Amino acid sequence: MPDLKTADAVVDDGADDIIYPTTIPFLLVHLACIGMLWTGVTPEILLVAFVLYVVRMFGVTAGYHRYFSHRTYRTSRIGQFLLAFLAQSSAQRGAIWWAAQHRAHHKYSDTPQDVHSPRHRGFLYAHVGWIFSRRESKADLSLVSDLTRYPELVWLNKYHLVPAFVLAIGVTLIWGWAGLFGGFFLSTSLLYHGTFMINSVAHVSGKQRYLTGDDSRNNWLLALITLGEGWHNNHHYYQTSTRQGFRWWEIDISYYTLRLLSIPRLVTELRSPPADVVHAQRPVSQGVLERVAHQLAESFPLEAIADRVGQAWWESRAALELSGKGAGRRLGQLQDSLAEFARQELPTLDELRTRARSMFAEGPHLEQVVERGRQVILERLSRSVLDRQPGVSLA
Ligand SMILES: [Zn+2]
Numbered sequence: 001m002p003d004l005k006t007a008d009a010v011v012d013d014g015a016d017d018i019i020y021p022t023t024i025p026f027l028l029v030h031l032a033c034i035g036m037l038w039t040g041v042t043p044e045i046l047l048v049a050f051v052l053y054v055v056r057m058f059g060v061t062a063g064y065h066r067y068f069s070h071r072t073y074r075t076s077r078i079g080q081f082l083l084a085f086l087a088q089s090s091a092q093r094g095a096i097w098w099a100a101q102h103r104a105h106h107k108y109s110d111t112p113q114d115v116h117s118p119r120h121r122g123f124l125y126a127h128v129g130w131i132f133s134r135r136e137s138k139a140d141l142s143l144v145s146d147l148t149r150y151p152e153l154v155w156l157n158k159y160h161l162v163p164a165f166v167l168a169i170g171v172t173l174i175w176g177w178a179g180l181f182g183g184f185f186l187s188t189s190l191l192y193h194g195t196f197m198i199n200s201v202a203h204v205s206g207k208q209r210y211l212t213g214d215d216s217r218n219n220w221l222l223a224l225i226t227l228g229e230g231w232h233n234n235h236h237y238y239q240t241s242t243r244q245g246f247r248w249w250e251i252d253i254s255y256y257t258l259r260l261l262s263i264p265r266l267v268t269e270l271r272s273p274p275a276d277v278v279h280a281q282r283p284v285s286q287g288v289l290e291r292v293a294h295q296l297a298e299s300f301p302l303e304a305i306a307d308r309v310g311q312a313w314w315e316s317r318a319a320l321e322l323s324g325k326g327a328g329r330r331l332g333q334l335q336d337s338l339a340e341f342a343r344q345e346l347p348t349l350d351e352l353r354t355r356a357r358s359m360f361a362e363g364p365h366l367e368q369v370v371e372r373g374r375q376v377i378l379e380r381l382s383r384s385v386l387d388r389q390p391g392v393s394l395a
């Protein structure tokens with residue numbers, strides 16, 4: 001088995017220097033498109049580019065994403081290798097590397113640890129900047145031990161450009177230089193940006209049907225461009241489904257293709273979301289509830305409220321009474337007392353409800369979010385008010 005330490009998936013020191021050898025092919029593919037000016041473009045070559053885009057986008061979504069990253073269906077060992085080969089002909093690095101990065105994305109979606117979150121590093125960084133960062137480009141192999149068991153996948157992950165070279169040579173032999181520049185390089189560039197739009201656009205633009213605690217969205221245009229990946233909020237909500245368009249009108253070409261491939265049993269055990277998932281009837285996890293409640297609380301100007309309330313509160317009778325209780329003082333009492341004192345300044349439950357409806361997906365979980373959001377506001381306010389009176393600490 002090839003040494004994983006030398007595999008592309010591990011980078012030695014985590015230095016944050018921009019540009020390193022692995023990104024050179026990415027830059028060259030873009031530059032090479034200029035060659036079309038010299039070779040010319042014919043309708044036939046554009047058709048080649050289109051077909052190469054569609055077939056390889058299927059490799060990206062059905063291979064890299066729905067198979068290797070999420071294992072949403074099964075195939076034979078040969079089928080698995082062919083999927084990795086097809087996916088890697090898009091020159092988006094090894095299937096093992098891709099899956100590790102993607103699993104990390106779901107683990108930390110839109111938190112500061114997310115590899116590519118528009119919320120924290122901006123749109124351009126989420127789209128393309130992150131692949132130039134050496135630190136972000138190293139993959140955590142502990143997340144993909146189910147894939148590193150296969151020596152042939154590890155080999156392909158190490159020599160990740162082999163499939164792209166094979167395709168480029170094949171295209172050149174059949175259609176000449178025009179095939180290479182207009183067919184291979186153009187479609188590979190478009191494929192990069194089609195894929196990367198899921199990391200950037202699908203976390204910024206579109207609708208959120210489900211409460212996921214992250215910024216993932218459903219975007220029909222993106223779903224067409226990416227053969228179904230644009231139903232990204234669906235996918236973040238229920239990742240184990242092969243099918244990402246949950247409703248019949250949510251076009252998901254990768255899923256339809258996989259259904260066809262399942263007739264001769266080339267792939268098996270495709271998964272669809274259960275009805276209670278589609279209708280958002282499942283209870284929201286504690287982790288998601290916490291993240292969403294904090295988002296809701298932070299949408300109000302908590303520091304400004306603390307500024308207005310803090311000084312007056314410490315000078316009030318309520319504060320005196322609470323200080324008089326000595327060791328019996330509790331954060332909870334402070335919160336109750338503050339809630340009463342600052343009633344005029346705090347958002348009402350109705351205001352919280354309206355805000356939550358404008359920020360998140362509608363559903364039975366919103367009332368929980370509103371209640372927890374109000375608690376979070378009181379907790380934050382109590383801490384801010386305490387910070388304005390140094391030397392006082394509550395248990
Ligand atoms: Zn995913």
Ligand SMILES: [Zn+2]
Nearest residue numbers: 105198216232
């Ligand atoms: Zn995402």
